[in-house]
Amino acid sequence: MADKTESIKLVKELSRKEMTFAIAPVEAGRKMLLGSADFHVYEVDFGAEKPEPRSLGQHESYVTGLAVTNGVAISSSYDGTLIWWNLATSQKIRTVNAHGKWVRKVVASPDGKTIASVGDDMIGRIWDAETGKKRHELVGHAVTTPTHYPSMLFTCAFSPDSKHLATADKLGQIRVWDVASGKTVATLEAPIMYTWDPVQRRHSIGGIRALAFSPDGTKLAAGGIGKIGNIDHLEGMARVEVFDWKTGKHAIELSNDSNKGIIERLIFHPSGTKLLALGGANDGFVQVIDLNAKNVPLSEKLTTRPYDATYDPASKLLTVSGHNKVADYALTW
Amino acid sequence: MSDRRRGSASFCGSPEHGIGRRAFLGGLAAVAADMTVLDVLKQPAVAAELKKQQKRVILLWLAGGSSQLETWDPKPGAPTGGPFRAIPTSVPGIQISELMPKMAKRMGDTTIIRSLNTKNGDHGGGAKLMMRGRMDDPSLRYPDLGAVIARELGQVHSAVPDYVSFYSSTEGRDFAPGAAGFLGSRYSPMELTTSLMPENIRRPDAISEIDHAERAELREVLSKRFARGRSSSELGAHNEAYARVRGLMASDKLFDISKEPQKIRDEYGPTQFGEQALVARRLVEAGVPFVRVARAWWDSHGQNFETHQELVPELDHVMSTLLDDLKRRGLLESTLVITLAEFGRTPTINASLGRDHFATAWSATLSGCGVKGGTVYGKTDAKGQSVTDGQVGAPELFATIYRALGIDHQKNYFVGSRPVPLTEPDTDPIDDVLV
Numbered sequence: 001m002a003d004k005t006e007s008i009k010l011v012k013e014l015s016r017k018e019m020t021f022a023i024a025p026v027e028a029g030r031k032m033l034l035g036s037a038d039f040h041v042y043e044v045d046f047g048a049e050k051p052e053p054r055s056l057g058q059h060e061s062y063v064t065g066l067a068v069t070n071g072v073a074i075s076s077s078y079d080g081t082l083i084w085w086n087l088a089t090s091q092k093i094r095t096v097n098a099h100g101k102w103v104r105k106v107v108a109s110p111d112g113k114t115i116a117s118v119g120d121d122m123i124g125r126i127w128d129a130e131t132g133k134k135r136h137e138l139v140g141h142a143v144t145t146p147t148h149y150p151s152m153l154f155t156c157a158f159s160p161d162s163k164h165l166a167t168a169d170k171l172g173q174i175r176v177w178d179v180a181s182g183k184t185v186a187t188l189e190a191p192i193m194y195t196w197d198p199v200q201r202r203h204s205i206g207g208i209r210a211l212a213f214s215p216d217g218t219k220l221a222a223g224g225i226g227k228i229g230n231i232d233h234l235e236g237m238a239r240v241e242v243f244d245w246k247t248g249k250h251a252i253e254l255s256n257d258s259n260k261g262i263i264e265r266l267i268f269h270p271s272g273t274k275l276l277a278l279g280g281a282n283d284g285f286v287q288v289i290d291l292n293a294k295n296v297p298l299s300e301k302l303t304t305r306p307y308d309a310t311y312d313p314a315s316k317l318l319t320v321s322g323h324n325k326v327a328d329y330a331l332t333w
Numbered sequence: 334m335s336d337r338r339r340g341s342a343s344f345c346g347s348p349e350h351g352i353g354r355r356a357f358l359g360g361l362a363a364v365a366a367d368m369t370v371l372d373v374l375k376q377p378a379v380a381a382e383l384k385k386q387q388k389r390v391i392l393l394w395l396a397g398g399s400s401q402l403e404t405w406d407p408k409p410g411a412p413t414g415g416p417f418r419a420i421p422t423s424v425p426g427i428q429i430s431e432l433m434p435k436m437a438k439r440m441g442d443t444t445i446i447r448s449l450n451t452k453n454g455d456h457g458g459g460a461k462l463m464m465r466g467r468m469d470d471p472s473l474r475y476p477d478l479g480a481v482i483a484r485e486l487g488q489v490h491s492a493v494p495d496y497v498s499f500y501s502s503t504e505g506r507d508f509a510p511g512a513a514g515f516l517g518s519r520y521s522p523m524e525l526t527t528s529l530m531p532e533n534i535r536r537p538d539a540i541s542e543i544d545h546a547e548r549a550e551l552r553e554v555l556s557k558r559f560a561r562g563r564s565s566s567e568l569g570a571h572n573e574a575y576a577r578v579r580g581l582m583a584s585d586k587l588f589d590i591s592k593e594p595q596k597i598r599d600e601y602g603p604t605q606f607g608e609q610a611l612v613a614r615r616l617v618e619a620g621v622p623f624v625r626v627a628r629a630w631w632d633s634h635g636q637n638f639e640t641h642q643e644l645v646p647e648l649d650h651v652m653s654t655l656l657d658d659l660k661r662r663g664l665l666e667s668t669l670v671i672t673l674a675e676f677g678r679t680p681t682i683n684a685s686l687g688r689d690h691f692a693t694a695w696s697a698t699l700s701g702c703g704v705k706g707g708t709v710y711g712k713t714d715a716k717g718q719s720v721t722d723g724q725v726g727a728p729e730l731f732a733t734i735y736r737a738l739g740i741d742h743q744k745n746y747f748v749g750s751r752p753v754p755l756t757e758p759d760t761d762p763i764d765d766v767l768v
Binding site: 017018019037038039060061062078079102120147148149150152199200201202203204205231232233234235261280281282283284305322323 | 397410412416417418501502503504602603604605628629630632633634635636639640642643644646647682683684685686687
């Protein structure tokens with residue numbers, strides 16, 4: 001039985017007409033960027049008594065990812081582009097036609113030098129953070145599913161030393177790339193996170209939607225949804241798998257919690273001993289996974305269905321962007 | 334029952350078709366003066382012309398409810414619009430979802446009806462309504478579209494089935510099975526659920542082809558001898574049933590896509606939907622008047638956009654390939670291709686990024702026979718939440734389909750002495766989409 005030292009409490013909530021698919025802290029403090037379904041990138045000061053989002057500008061479709069590095073923000077969108085924004089002037093620096101299909105995610109390396117993006121053209125791309133020049137195209141994920149439908153490349157994450165990038169797709173395949181060379185160095189499989197229904201409904205659902213490296217870089221966590229009976233709804237068990245990625249061995253496979261839906265965001269505790277998982281179906285939930293005890297000491301409903309989140313260890317605030325809300329929670333874990 | 338029309342007497346409506354038909358009928362009258370009808374029908378040119386004149390329907394049934402916003406009525410930029418863009422089509426002023434680039438290039442043969450308000454957001458009720466054009470009343474079970482078309486356009490002595498229905502996925506199959514209603518089982522569909530090929534119609538290996546033919550001849554001789562001096566509807570039905578079974582057994586090759594050139598198979602693609610659409614084309618080419626190809630299951634309460642990323646490009650590919658193939662064979666002007674579902678999907682996007690059932694403002698399409706291609710009928714508001722112009726329901730849609738096929742939508746069937754109109758009285762077809 002784990003100690004009941006974990007708790008979560010709603011601190012502040014901002015209602016939004018739109019879904020907010022991405023959130024990223026601008027700098028130490030309470031300023032956040034929001035990526036919205038109304039195509040806009042917003043800046044908002046969550047420290048203000050009444051936070052009021054201000055648009056930096058907009059894409060031509062949903063904004064799906066945000067990365068911040070060295071005073072610059074990079075947003076990704078289903079319109080296939082990445083946009084670099086100067087946060088000091090709130091001006092657009094450049095727009096890059098990055099992917100032939102939807103861009104699902106953009107991330108910045110911890111050293112601030114590199115940007116990575118993934119899209120439904122099934123190619124990961126590595127960019128110079130300062131110049132926006134492409135360094136590598138990461139080709140290897142299957143373009144179509146075994147039943148001839150388009151696959152999707154949902155997410156990516158940098159290792160803490162910025163040397164590796166993990167990318168993950170609809171079929172449950174994770175590839176780890178050497179950032180310097182653009183070569184695959186490991187391939188991991190989590191096929192349970194993909195459900196193809198060949199009998200009742202004849203389409204598919206699932207995929208790995210969240211990735212996170214542990215602070216020491218040895219473990220790689222993947223989140224999604226387990227096998228689903230009725231793929232009309234997200235009624236499968238939320239699922240987390242943690243790999244020792246260099247050996248390919250599973251450290252943890254967790255889907256025995258009562259939470260249903262897709263894990264959208266994974267955040268390691270700075271100590272590396274715990275993992276925060278956020279997701280949901282129609283409702284949202286958060287759970288803390290104790291990686292040593294291999295249990296779930298905290299599992300709570302959220303006031304919004306989360307699509308993304310960011311955690312600030314200094315303030316111990318978890319800020320969640322979700323369906324029609326952005327919310328601050330005080331998190332003890 | 335009476336008041337039956339023959340399909341060959343109905344007119345598709347297109348100007349090109351009209352001229353061809355008149356010319357054909359004139360020629361037919363001239364040669365018929367010296368030849369029996371059967372002799373005329375044996376002339377290859379006449380047989381080919383007859384083949385073109387016969388009306389047919391292929392219904393692409395998008396079971397579970399496809400999203401009009403991700404197909405035929407996109408609302409890019411609206412809060413309800415979702416992430417997909419609209420793209421221009423080959424017809425100036427008409428835009429459809431970016432998920433349908435192939436159909437966008439082929440809008441000239443298709444009319445979009447964007448103003449369906451069918452008021453029934455239940456799978457079972459909606460499916461019955463949209464398969465039959467109306468709901469059953471307590472004392473009467475109505476036939477569905479396929480059964481009516483089989484009745485109206487089927488040939489009495491046809492050697493092929495009149496109504497074939499593919500529905501391979503299990504979900505939703507029981508919501509609206511093919512139903513002949515008061516028309517009786519003669520017009521029930523041949524339902525294919527597990528394979529492209531009907532089961533149990535192949536001649537048993539133990540019986541040779543010659544033996545099979547000789548048995549049929551013997552049965553016919555004995556039947557004729559028995560019928561001498563007797564008059565009985567049961568006897569006629571008995572003989573007709575045997576003839577149809579023999580026809581069905583002979584038509585098994587129609588279901589065999591290995592008979593198609595590999596190039597054509599490649600065009601339709603490797604998916605089940607593509608292969609079934611190819612069989613549908615083979616069937617209508619051979620004279621089957623109605624084929625339903627059900628593609629289930631579009632019920633995207635969760636992850637609507639991912640679901641439609643899978644299913645809409647498939648629909649786009651299969652539908653455009655089918656229209657091209659029919660056109661190349663000279664069959665599109667006599668074949669009506671319909672896309673229809675039990676309802677559409679909500680403009681509102683739920684927290685699972687899904688869309689739910691929505692029958693208030695949704696879309697269907699008609700392509701080919703009897704319709705004005707390159708047109709849009711009806712309009713929905715900026716968010717797609719209601720119809721703002723040209724609202725129609727299932728009866729008007731069905732009246733339009735009947736008229737496109739040259740069938741009088743106001744004709745009566747008789748159940749006993751009770752007249753039953755094909756569509757409810759005072760139902761008007763959508764003239765704007767008819768040629």
